[in-house]
Amino acid sequence: MNPILEAKNLSMNFGGLKALDRVDIDVLPGQITALIGPNGAGKTTFFNCITGIYSPTGGDIFITPSGGGRKKITGINIHKVTENGVARTFQNIRIFPDMTVLENVMIGRHCRTEAGVLGAILRDKGTMTEEKAIVARSYEILKKIGITEHVNLLARNLPYGAQRRLEIARALATDPFLLLLDEPAAGMNPQETRDLEALIISIRDEWEISVFLIEHDMRLVMGLSDSVYVMDYGEMLARGTPQEIRQNPEVIKAYLGEDVSA
Amino acid sequence: MSTLNYTKYMEGMKQAVVVSLWFMFLTFPIMVIRVNTIENIIEWRWMNMLYIGAGSFILSFVWRKMSGRGISARKESIGAQGGRKFYLQRLVSEKRLSLPALGIVAVIALFFPFVSSIYQTNIMTTALMYVVLGLGLNIVVGQAGLLNLGYVAFYAAGAYTYALLYHHFGVGFWLALPLGALAATVLGVLLALPVLRLQGDYLAIVTLGFGEITRLVLENWNEFSYGPSGISGIPRPGLFGMEMDMHEATVYLYFLMILLCIITIFVVNRLQDSRIGRALLALREDEIACQAMGINKTMVKLTAFALGSTWAGLVGVIFAAKTTFVNPASFTFLESAMILSIVVLGGTGSIIGIIIGALLLILLPEYLRAFGDYRMLLFGIIMVIMMIFRPQGIVTGVRKTYEFHTEEK
Ligand SMILES: Nc1ncnc2c1ncn2[C@@H]1O[C@H](COP(=O)(O)OP(=O)(O)O)[C@@H](O)[C@H]1O
Ligand SMILES: [Mg+2]
Numbered sequence: 001m002n003p004i005l006e007a008k009n010l011s012m013n014f015g016g017l018k019a020l021d022r023v024d025i026d027v028l029p030g031q032i033t034a035l036i037g038p039n040g041a042g043k044t045t046f047f048n049c050i051t052g053i054y055s056p057t058g059g060d061i062f063i064t065p066s067g068g069g070r071k072k073i074t075g076i077n078i079h080k081v082t083e084n085g086v087a088r089t090f091q092n093i094r095i096f097p098d099m100t101v102l103e104n105v106m107i108g109r110h111c112r113t114e115a116g117v118l119g120a121i122l123r124d125k126g127t128m129t130e131e132k133a134i135v136a137r138s139y140e141i142l143k144k145i146g147i148t149e150h151v152n153l154l155a156r157n158l159p160y161g162a163q164r165r166l167e168i169a170r171a172l173a174t175d176p177f178l179l180l181l182d183e184p185a186a187g188m189n190p191q192e193t194r195d196l197e198a199l200i201i202s203i204r205d206e207w208e209i210s211v212f213l214i215e216h217d218m219r220l221v222m223g224l225s226d227s228v229y230v231m232d233y234g235e236m237l238a239r240g241t242p243q244e245i246r247q248n249p250e251v252i253k254a255y256l257g258e259d260v261s262a
Numbered sequence: 263m264s265t266l267n268y269t270k271y272m273e274g275m276k277q278a279v280v281v282s283l284w285f286m287f288l289t290f291p292i293m294v295i296r297v298n299t300i301e302n303i304i305e306w307r308w309m310n311m312l313y314i315g316a317g318s319f320i321l322s323f324v325w326r327k328m329s330g331r332g333i334s335a336r337k338e339s340i341g342a343q344g345g346r347k348f349y350l351q352r353l354v355s356e357k358r359l360s361l362p363a364l365g366i367v368a369v370i371a372l373f374f375p376f377v378s379s380i381y382q383t384n385i386m387t388t389a390l391m392y393v394v395l396g397l398g399l400n401i402v403v404g405q406a407g408l409l410n411l412g413y414v415a416f417y418a419a420g421a422y423t424y425a426l427l428y429h430h431f432g433v434g435f436w437l438a439l440p441l442g443a444l445a446a447t448v449l450g451v452l453l454a455l456p457v458l459r460l461q462g463d464y465l466a467i468v469t470l471g472f473g474e475i476t477r478l479v480l481e482n483w484n485e486f487s488y489g490p491s492g493i494s495g496i497p498r499p500g501l502f503g504m505e506m507d508m509h510e511a512t513v514y515l516y517f518l519m520i521l522l523c524i525i526t527i528f529v530v531n532r533l534q535d536s537r538i539g540r541a542l543l544a545l546r547e548d549e550i551a552c553q554a555m556g557i558n559k560t561m562v563k564l565t566a567f568a569l570g571s572t573w574a575g576l577v578g579v580i581f582a583a584k585t586t587f588v589n590p591a592s593f594t595f596l597e598s599a600m601i602l603s604i605v606v607l608g609g610t611g612s613i614i615g616i617i618i619g620a621l622l623l624i625l626l627p628e629y630l631r632a633f634g635d636y637r638m639l640l641f642g643i644i645m646v647i648m649m650i651f652r653p654q655g656i657v658t659g660v661r662k663t664y665e666f667h668t669e670e671k
Contacts, residue, residue: 111556
């Protein structure tokens with residue numbers, strides 16, 4: 001199986017700080033891959049490099065969409081990354097608070113549609129057909145995510161857990177082949193976390209979108225992931241199946257402590 | 263007021279002070295020092311510095327309130343989408359109420375020039391011009407969230423396009439109208455290009471400078487713009503070559519402005535619930551997330567500036583035709599501030615709010631002439647009070663709602 005996302009020797013320095021130090025990561029298609037590590041390990045920085053928010057100071061990033069050729073995306077613009085089929089959510093929720101829930105998802109369709117200013121003013125048939133398709137598709141996604149009652153509510157008024165789900169819905173609306181989730185369960189209660197777990201699995205199995213997630217909830221990571229990467233101080237410490245990671249003495253020492261083997 | 267609120271408050275104040283100090287420093291050479299070439303002395307206009315300081319303090323404070331960065335009273339945003347509704351809001355959002363209201367407004371608008379004096383019709387025409395200017399600036403500031411303090415430059419571009427085209431080539435009003443809009447749009451894109459990376463206060467400072475520079479160029483480039491004395495003798499708009507007296511011309515211009523207002527409202531309304539309109543909003547809400555949704559930030563910013571300045575260009579041409587005379591004194595920073603105030607007071611992102619804001623801000627001072635120079639002070643105070651108690655403006659923008667028929671499974 002060819003990896004759909006490859007980071008080769010990826011480095012990111014902030015002044016003297018090596019937030020990422022020659023990191024190699026492969027994400028395989030059809031899998032849920034997890035990235036774990038203590039706070040400040042460089043996980044979010046890694047996502048930011050992949051998605052063009054930071055330009056890495058060294059190394060390369062390649063993607064291989066299903067049915068497409070291998071493509072280098074190092075340092076390209078944020079929106080280009082999304083256009084290329086890699087969507088993400090943020091550790092600190094970044095929904096559009098003063099837009100409605102539905103509109104938040106409709107924004108995700110932007111890069112897959114093309115109506116311009118003239119179309120908006122004239123409302124010609126093509127534009128209206130496209131607009132209807134945007135609305136229908138967005139609603140469909142919200143339905144699958146489990147938000148149907150509050151579609152016209154301003155996103156700021158959604159409960160916290162729902163806001164996190166909305167961010168996922170919005171990312172899915174961009175038709176990605178790979179979805180990056182930065183601590184999606186942060187701040188969720190146990191019930192919400194269980195729902196999230198089911199959602200992530202359905203994204204992989206039903207939507208056939210590969211998932212790459214950063215997560216602190218060990219139970220969630222170990223139960224969900226096909227493959228796990230462990231990072232510490234910007235360096236890759238280990239990779240393997242959840243089983244292997246659990247038993248890796250270095251990982252236990254650096255990060256996991258006692259509670260994993262239990 | 264709780265201590266937390268109070269701290270935030272002081273923080274906002276402090277930042278506003280810093281910004282106003284910056285502005286005073288930056289505009290020092292332009293606004294304070296004046297070389298009097300006739301008597302060969304340097305004039306120090308310290309009062310100007312005071313005005314700039316106070317003005318930028320108020321604006322910065324207002325802006326912070328608006329964007330909810332400094333002092334976030336906006337959390338309890340009010341509107342149909344999860345909160346209380348104000349009566350004005352209901353008037354706008356409920357068809358049962360809004361249709362009759364619209365009818366009444368239409369009747370008043372239709373008969374206004376026939377029951378009032380030329381003077382009043384003129385003022386109303388001016389107010390309508392500011393409605394269009396406000397709606398135009400709202401695209402940039404209210405929707406895309408880009409604080410533009412140099413909007414007057416595009417207004418000037420329209421006015422001077424007509425003035426110069428007429429002066430040199432005898433171009434008439436109707437041809438100048440689209441050309442003025444085009445000139446303003448091009449200027450908008452030209453300004454947008456270098457400021458693409460800037461946000462917030464920095465964008466404000468640069469656009470402010472841009473507006474002032476435009477005015478200074480017009481003032482000093484005699485060969486091009488005929489300097490401070492400007493260009494006179496610009497013809498009023500024609501109507502199939504009909505001869506019109508002063509009164510008829512005024513009424514005609516009034517109805518032209520009504521028409522332009524309707525067109526503007528129509529277009530702006532369609533834009534705001536379109537794919538492009540949503541992209542503008544997303545940019546305002548969160549620039550990073552907006553890009554992460556696959557939206558090209560550069561294109562959206564250029565579009566916002568272009569769309570916004572087009573309206574200023576159109577109104578600029580009409581301004582030139584209305585006054586039959588243009589000079590740089592009509593395009594000072596105060597003009598930009600006025601238009602921005604309309605947007606902020608009316609409610610960023612709300613068409614009806616901006617119309618009300620424009621009418622209030624232009625008509626009230628006319629009828630409050632008794633207050634003389636205190637008008638501007640009053641104005642500033644009202645703005646600050648407004649921002650404290652109703653930071654979202656008179657009317658909040660209400661987002662479009664969609665209905666779905668949940669089919670049974
Ligand atoms: N823009 C930045 N500028 C400077 N330092 C940064 C920046 N972003 C992240 N860092 C630093 O990089 C390190 C890794 O941060 P981050 O990737 O957010 O960690 P994690 O997500 O694993 O908790 C931290 O020490 C953080 O302070
Ligand atoms: Mg992080």
